[in-house]
Amino acid sequence: MAKIPRNLKHYLENIVKETLKTAFNIDTEVIFEETPKPEFGDYSSNFLFRLKKELPQPIQTVGDIITLEVLKKLQHIADEVSTQTGFLNIKLSNKTLHNILLEINNNPDEYGKTNVGNGKYINLEFVSANPTGPLNIVSARAASIGDSLKRIMNYAGYKAESEFYSNNAGQQVKHLVDSVKWWIKKLQGINEVFPPDGYRGEYLKDIAKMVIEKGIEEEKLPKFITDTILNEQLETLKAFDVHYDHVTGEDFIRESKFPGLVLRVLKDEKFLFFEDGATFFRSTDFGDTEPRVIIRRDGTGTYFFYDLAYHLYKLHRGYDELIDILGPDHHGYIKRMEAGLSALGYPGKLKIIIAQQVSLLKNGEKIKMSKRRGEYYTLRELLREVKKDAARFFFLMRTRDAHLDFDIDLAKKIGKENPVYYVQYMHARSNSLLKHGREHSIIPKCNNLRLLRLPEERLLMRRLMYFPDTVERAAQRMEPHEIPRYLIKLADIFHNYYQKNRIIDPKKPELSGARLYLVLAVKNVVKKALYLIGVNAPEEM
Template identity: 40%
Template structure:
């Protein structure tokens, strides 16, 4: 709706003033006024255009109103205050808008202008099964990627495999100790070892494949266990994400940064820029020059590179791949890490704003009113697979987006399994199934959706049409604000608007076949909009429930 009116205003300005002011008009607001008496849409475009045209806003507003007064989309146009323009939309406008909803991919836009964006998310260490926190980040990243692709961005999705460093060695050590226990040797596990049955499962599998590992030299055995465990767990992570319907374009290995010499090269590059110095036998990056609270070690006095060093190399690799923007999705506990990574990016010669970081807050699970804190297999956390077993993939994906990503989420398992309106995913899916049933019933009665009598639709239907078309602006808001939770919020509102409309109006009435055909066309548009939104969320849109 807004885009149609924007185009009309731009056309009027071209006709009157002979210039293309589309960029200025894009900055103006086109919103429903607070009071219906001021029209359906009000704009401050004349105030924005005044700077470009060097004319008073009131004059510009009057010229726009006069130029568009004969357009069939408007019943009238009024100028208010010192230059606001109020549009009163005609029934014809709503009819055309409804046809657009039913017959086109009306929600697709080009606000991204084909900017290349790399979204990196999940990036869990391959040292254990994915937990529910990983799942929330996975769904946020997946839905954001889908929406940004639909709004004109060129999006790539990447999983960064943390397959180098201490945590992988610790995985090998944990598996090795379990092997020794299984062989009847009494060893005490280190306090920071990975716990849970999955370590025992891997140890048994490794013993079957390499029986000699039991008596192998410890260092060699730990190395073999680490490599084997990493492969097994990475494969499990991939299967879990596939089950969650989350896919990636790239799986990028941290280890490859070392094998390909990229860590060494980026530090050499920074050294040439005079941004690396030696102190206490270690190498330090001057991140404090770029907004960090202190300089950071990139290579320890032992000769080991820090995690920060590989993160610098990884982000430099992203920049060299030609992306206009990098978006990283991290756990909220990484908040303090943002300034140093942005500082490193500035040190490399790129703007710190090249990187955006979305932080994912914790998820707490509740069942029968009590918090579920761990699963037997994982040991000290709840696995994502366990949650999908409990409530299904649709509920997991939808519920993870029922709150803004930087807000803690209480996931009520009983609610997710319930068939009542308080369950948001059930409520939205039921609206889709209900409309499917209405259309089937109408067909049996010999009434089909039709555009022939859309002129019979009135104010209530117009409001539902506008609500459907709101999917487009919702997706644009998701893309601009990086807030995918706005999509399920919108779908809940649309489902609610439909249920209210249906409970008040007879959609299928054999005594009024012409009105029925128009209302059926309307509800088919509502169904299509709900289905499109659920498809973007990668949640099923059932025809029956």
């Protein structure tokens, strides 16, 4: 039995690349992808089109030669190699697909792992909220994306860590403290005018009560309040299965050497100028639209200034790349931040990605949210309405760039319309089949996999084969939504297969054993895929 290469897709790519080199002395990158239709085979590449101008002979002639050569080299794993209208298509043998099942079931925790990350050390910062109130829905989306990305990238060979930055310093903290003080007085029967820049919101009343009960001293108020809210935010995220490797406070950054370091480097490199008593950073040297203030006329640093210091701090910790996931209202911030890090000597080290906005739908209507009035839907509230699994899945169903309509009623539904149930049910059904098999003394067996010859079985195995490619794509594009989409496709095929065919038939023990082996592979892959997006794989539903 020929052993299949660890990464089939890359293996095919290398074979063709080598063939091109030896046969035509053309050195080029070859990329295979899933064929749009099974009739075209399993993998296809359009390199012939791309090379058209460089080819020494007509495209079909070259295609024929390559086809022949590649087929020779792939005899042990492929049935057909052909060129059709310029595409090179490869159809793998059933044997190869069977071997993939073996690979999955022999080592479920390794299947799909790739090394595209090459050990690159990544810091993923997401959510990073002000400690002035509960987390909202956009934060929830960023949390889904960020935490899933961390899981996916680590599976793809990166070394990714997650980080939460708390803006627990500056003017806003003062306003926050004033707001709590107002509540304290009110609770003590003293009515005052609410501070003009204060934070509305009943949750501050609870904090005021705690302050009174615990007898917190005045000078310790800022820290007590920001820590309390930060803790609440982190607890909510834990309920969402988001756990951080690092939590950093702005207060810590302000006390550190990094603000001074930023100032010194920018000054030495002559990226600073003074105007109206303030210090400006010439971010325009790096493509920003206007210079940015870093030290105000009154001598205090801007948020941007401390954020630069914070990013410098992260870089000093040794990361190869920083990734920030920000809300849609921050895209104007990207240019200046990138400019800042370039000026500090780290061009290209920061990648900022934007998680677009979220609208919540209930009873077919959008829930109105107004930040100004302090009316917004919190992650806590959402988690009271829908399950964590549904929420995480829904937040990942769209590309990051697209606005997301989150239909709360749909997320609560049980049934096919709700993709998260559809997908989780695939896992529960697999488990149920395995259980049912045991009751009839039929267990998954791999010695007769050639009995798996239905078209549906081939489609299913083929889909399992694409899992490593999916993980790799998700990691490289930083698009976790590849995973939910993959799962939905797999579920379509699986449920269809189940519906049409009897998996367990005590009269056909060999066939049943082979089919259960396939079911087991599905279960293993589904479980892993769900883990990568932080969704549970239930044994029963």
